Amino acid sequence: MTAVLPRAIRAVDTEQLMLLEEEAARLGFSQRLPVEWLREHTAVGAVHCLFPALEHRLSHRPEVSPQWRCELLLTVRTGEEVLSLLDVLPITFQGLPETLDASAKAAIAARMEGALSVREWVEQGR
Numbered sequence: 001m002t003a004v005l006p007r008a009i010r011a012v013d014t015e016q017l018m019l020l021e022e023e024a025a026r027l028g029f030s031q032r033l034p035v036e037w038l039r040e041h042t043a044v045g046a047v048h049c050l051f052p053a054l055e056h057r058l059s060h061r062p063e064v065s066p067q068w069r070c071e072l073l074l075t076v077r078t079g080e081e082v083l084s085l086l087d088v089l090p091i092t093f094q095g096l097p098e099t100l101d102a103s104a105k106a107a108i109a110a111r112m113e114g115a116l117s118v119r120e121w122v123e124q125g126r
Contacts, residue, residue: 022035
């Protein structure tokens, strides 16, 4: 039985984000950023936000299926927020603490809608 995809946003600090990205790399998930890129571009003391957007199933890799494909609002060193994707195991996401109230979640969701993607941000030469 699969856990239901939550309609929740979780905030993580840069250290937690690195651990999530390292787990995604170790498990061979397709939606993730290179950890080296994150170390170079991510704001050290920042808060980043994850929102599960869809459940991703891999019939050929049942040991890591399902994954929750999350939208990731990432704060970079310039202070800007950019949007990426990160595949996360449901149990990993569920282990992240709930720290945001309803108004904070609404504000984050609005910022996610207007954020440049990492690709767009890089193409602008940032």
